[in-house]
Every structure is written in C-alpha cells, then in structure tokens.
Amino acid sequence: MPPPETPLTPDRVLEATEDVLRRFGPAKATVVDVARALGVSHGSVYRHFRTKAALREAVTERWLDQAHDELAAIARAKGPAAERLREWLATLFAAKRRKAGGDPELFATYLSLADENSGTVARHVETMVGDLTKIVESGLASGEFTTRNPRKTAQALWSATAHFHDPVYAEEWSDPGAELAFADLFDLLLNGLRA
Amino acid sequence: MPPPETPLTPDRVLEATEDVLRRFGPAKATVVDVARALGVSHGSVYRHFRTKAALREAVTERWLDQAHDELAAIARAKGPAAERLREWLATLFAAKRRKAGGDPELFATYLSLADENSGTVARHVETMVGDLTKIVESGLASGEFTTRNPRKTAQALWSATAHFHDPVYAEEWSDPGAELAFADLFDLLLNGLRA
DNA sequence: GCGATGACAGATTTCAATATCTGTCATCGC
DNA sequence: GCGATGACAGATATTGAAATCTGTCATCGC
Numbered sequence: 001m002p003p004p005e006t007p008l009t010p011d012r013v014l015e016a017t018e019d020v021l022r023r024f025g026p027a028k029a030t031v032v033d034v035a036r037a038l039g040v041s042h043g044s045v046y047r048h049f050r051t052k053a054a055l056r057e058a059v060t061e062r063w064l065d066q067a068h069d070e071l072a073a074i075a076r077a078k079g080p081a082a083e084r085l086r087e088w089l090a091t092l093f094a095a096k097r098r099k100a101g102g103d104p105e106l107f108a109t110y111l112s113l114a115d116e117n118s119g120t121v122a123r124h125v126e127t128m129v130g131d132l133t134k135i136v137e138s139g140l141a142s143g144e145f146t147t148r149n150p151r152k153t154a155q156a157l158w159s160a161t162a163h164f165h166d167p168v169y170a171e172e173w174s175d176p177g178a179e180l181a182f183a184d185l186f187d188l189l190l191n192g193l194r195a
Numbered sequence: 196m197p198p199p200e201t202p203l204t205p206d207r208v209l210e211a212t213e214d215v216l217r218r219f220g221p222a223k224a225t226v227v228d229v230a231r232a233l234g235v236s237h238g239s240v241y242r243h244f245r246t247k248a249a250l251r252e253a254v255t256e257r258w259l260d261q262a263h264d265e266l267a268a269i270a271r272a273k274g275p276a277a278e279r280l281r282e283w284l285a286t287l288f289a290a291k292r293r294k295a296g297g298d299p300e301l302f303a304t305y306l307s308l309a310d311e312n313s314g315t316v317a318r319h320v321e322t323m324v325g326d327l328t329k330i331v332e333s334g335l336a337s338g339e340f341t342t343r344n345p346r347k348t349a350q351a352l353w354s355a356t357a358h359f360h361d362p363v364y365a366e367e368w369s370d371p372g373a374e375l376a377f378a379d380l381f382d383l384l385l386n387g388l389r390a
Numbered sequence: 391g392c393g394a395t396g397a398c399a400g401a402t403t404t405c406a407a408t409a410t411c412t413g414t415c416a417t418c419g420c
Numbered sequence: 421g422c423g424a425t426g427a428c429a430g431a432t433a434t435t436g437a438a439a440t441c442t443g444t445c446a447t448c449g450c
Contacts, residue, residue, distance in 0.1 A: 007393095008393090008394090030440085030441060030442085031441075031442065031443090032440085032441065032442090040394075040395090041394070041395050041396060042395095042396090042441090042442085042443090043394070043395055043396070043443090043444085043445090044393080044394055044395075046442090046443065046444085047393075047394080050443090051442080051443075052441090052442065052443085149379075152375075152376075152379045153379065153383065155376065155379070156376070156379045156380040156383050157383075159355075159357075159358040159376065159380055160354075160355035160356075160380060160383070160384070161355075162354075162357050162358060163354040163357060166363075168361075168363045180347075181347075181350065181351070181354065184344075184347045184348065184350070184351045185351040185354055185355060187387075188348065188351050188352075188355070188384065188387040188388070189355070189383065189384075189387055190387070191386070191387040191388075192382075192383040192384055192385070192386040192387030192388075193383070193386075193387075202423095203423090203424090225410085225411060225412085226411075226412065226413090227410085227411065227412085235424075235425090236424065236425050236426060237411090237412080237413090237425095237426090238413090238414085238415090238424070238425055238426070239423080239424055239425075241412085241413065241414085242423075242424080245413090246412085246413075247411090247412065247413085
C-alpha cells in the first residue's frame with residue numbers, strides 16, 4: 001500500500017474500474033478489486049461513487065459516449081443531407097463493428113453493463129435519435145427530403161437500421177454480406193425520404 | 196402408472212412436453228417429468244426423440260410455425276402488393292404482440308427455447324423472408340414497386356421492421372405509441388419501394 | 391478539519407457434497 | 421418379436437455452510 005502518487009479523483013477511479021472489468025469481467029469485478037488496483041481501501045472508492053451500481057453506470061456512460069464526438073460533427077456539418085445521413089450511419093456501423101470485432105470479450109463485458117443500465121442506454125439512444133433528427137431537418141429545409149415529422153422519421157430510421165447498430169445483432173456484423181445488406185437497406189430508406 | 200389410453204405417438208409426447216414446459220419452465224422441465232405426465236418410463240420418450248435437445252427443438256418448431264398459415268395466405272393472395280405487405284406485417288406484429296402480452300411467462304419460456312435452437316429459428320426467418328419476397332415480386336410484376344433484387348429488398352424489409360417482430364424488442368410492443376411508430380416506419384418503407 | 395481507514399452487519403457468491411437427470415441397454419411381458 | 425421398462429454410468433443441478441462482498445460509520449493521522 002504505497003501512498004497515492006496523485007490525489008484520488010473520480011476519473012482515476014473510473015480508469016481503475018475499466019482495468020478491473022477488462023481483467024476480471026463484469027461478473028467477477030468487485031469494488032474491493034478496484035480499491036486494490038488503486039492502492040486504497042474500498043471505503044475511499046465509496047467516497048467518489050455512492051454505490052457499486054453508480055460506478056458501473058458511470059463506466060457504461062463513458063463507453064457509450066466514446067464515438068459520439070465524431071457523429072455529432074457529421075450531424076452538424078453542412079452539405080447534402082443524404083450524404084451526411086449515409087456517412088453518419090456508416091460511421092456508427094463502423095465504430096460498432098470495430099468495438100465488437102476488435103475485442104469480443106471486452107465488448108461482451110460492456111454489453112452486460114449496458115443491460116444493467118437501461119436508463120443510461122435510453123439516454124444514449126435519445127442522443128443518437130437527436131443527431132438523426134438534425135440531419136432529417138436539414139434535409140427538409142434544403143428540399144431534399146419530404147416528411148411530416150422529422151423526429152418521428154428519425155425514430156423510424158433508428159428502428160429500421162437496428163440490425164447495424166443494436167448489439168443484439170453483433171454476430172451478424174462480421175458477415176461478409178453485411179456491407180451490402182446495409183447499402184440495400186440504406187437505398188430503400190433514402191428513396192423513402194426523398195420528395 | 197395406468198396402462199396407456201392411446202398408443203404413445205410423437206405428437207402425444209410433444210403435447211406433454213408443452214404442458215411440462217408451461218408448468219415448470221424451460222430450466223426445470225425434464226424428460227422424466229414428460230414421461231411422468233404421460234404415465235410411461237422416460238425410456239419410452241427416448242424411443243420417439245433421440246435426445247432431450249431434439250424434443251425441445253421439435254416443440255420450438257411447432258411454436259414458430261403457429262401463425263404461418265395465415266401469413267402464407269396473405270403472401271399468396273391477389274390484390275395490391277402495398278395492401279398485402281401492410282397486412283402481412285400488421286398480422287405478424289399482432290400475432291407476436293398477442294403471444295408476448297397474453298402469457299409473458301410462456302413467451303419467455305419459448306424465447307429461451309428459441310435461443311437454444313438457432314438453426315430452427317434461422318429456417319423460420321428464411322420462411323418469413325420467402326413470404327416477403329413473394330409480395331415484393333408481385334408488386335414488381337404489377338408495376339407498383341421498383342427494385343433490382345426482390346429477395347434483397349425482402350431482407351431489407353425484414354431487417355427494417357425488426358422492432359416489430361424480433362422478440363428482443365418485445366418489451367416495447369406494449370407501448371401505446373407502438374402502432375403509430377409502426378405506421379410511420381411502414382410509410383417510409385412503402386414510399387421507398389414505390390416506382 | 392478532513393480525507394482515508396478498516397471493523398462490522400447483512401447480502402451475495404462460492405464450493406463441495408449430494409441428489410437428480412440424461413441417455414443406454416439388457417431384460418421383461420404381451 | 422417388439423414396444424416398454426428400469427438399473428446404471430457419467431453429466432448436470434441443487435443445496436447449505438463457509439467465504440467474500442457491499443455499504444456504513446466511528447475512529448485515525450495529517
């Protein structure tokens with residue numbers, strides 16, 4: 001138990017938690033493990049996070065927000081809405097595929113965290129649909145798209161593309177035909193959006 | 196152990212298995228339970244199904260095929276393809292919603308059976324996409340729809356409507372807005388299909 | 391004074407002994 | 421002869437006692 005090199009911050013606790021989750025998996029990772037990794041008593045961890053559940057929720061949120069800067073930028077950008085819609089969806093799909101394929105065990109770990117934190121996931125989905133709504137609205141403004149209700153259309157788009165972003169379909173993402181299936185679906189949807 | 200009223204047939208075994216699954220759930224139902232329900236020794240059950248897994252697979256297949264006569268009739272019928280597509284999807288959605296909402300515990304039981312039998316489920320999905328392909332082809336023939344590849348389009352439709360037939364989304368089916376969300380999505384897709 | 395500590399109670403998990411189940415097959419009785 | 425039986429071996433599940441974990445808090449040392 002060496003004295004702490006740096007003061008204990010929520011961020012350092014989160015980092016240690018991620019390490020412990022990586023090493024032991026979601027079922028075995030304990031608060032005591034996190035404290036041990038930090039060289040402090042587990043009481044100190046509880047100073048920064050009220051419960052183990054809160055700690056795991058914070059880690060989940062961090063993971064879900066990972067790719068969001070890039071996506072938000074596409075949603076905010078100028079240019080043809082159709083192009084940006086395709087790019088936004090393709091970027092999302094690519095990010096998911098990278099996470100799922102790169103380290104399947106870690107992906108499974110975060111999946112089980114997401115299962116525990118449906119509220120956090122719902123908020124994340126809200127953000128995603130918000131991005132899509134922005135794109136649909138800009139397409140409506142430019143005359144590219146026709147729709148009565150951009151938000152509902154965005155929700156329909158989110159729903160319709162679930163196969164390419166919902167982790168329950170992760171197994172199918174490594175299928176060689178996945179890119180083509182995505183293109184087919186996107187064409188159908190884009191055609192539906194057009195005036 | 197009364198003597199069997201009727202000769203032991205695969206069908207009687209299946210029926211008894213369904214009963215046992217209903218009563219004990221997928222985790223607790225055993226072959227010995229099924230035999231007991233039939234008033235025979237468990238050895239006799241193994242005369243009709245090679246393994247417990249085969250028995251459970253047969254029950255799963257039966258459950259998946261339940262609503263299919265009605266759907267196949269819609270796919271084969273005459274009339275506007277758009278109408279039939281809407282009816283086919285609406286009928287599927289209604290059937291799923293009925294099963295999930297009517298007896299959630301039994302639904303959960305069959306879900307866990309489906310999880311064990313991915314091959315059987317894949318074959319069932321093939322059948323469903325086959326129905327959709329028929330409808331898309333008839334729409335193409337009548338000039339209602341435009342598409343390069345009816346089968347791929349049918350797959351895209353299956354994908355896109357997952358929120359309303361994939362059991363992973365069953366929780367959302369009881370949401371009061373579900374019908375509206377379905378209508379929004381269907382309109383978008385139908386618009387995409389049109390010439 | 392203030393963050394860190396570790397003993398503690400109650401909840402949860404682990405582990406090993408025990409019981410039950412699956413699948414086979416030699417044997418039975420009709 | 422032929423379907424049904426139940427004893428059996430190995431695999432799987434259950435159970436309850438022991439170990440560990442979560443969350444609290446009185447106390448410590450800087």
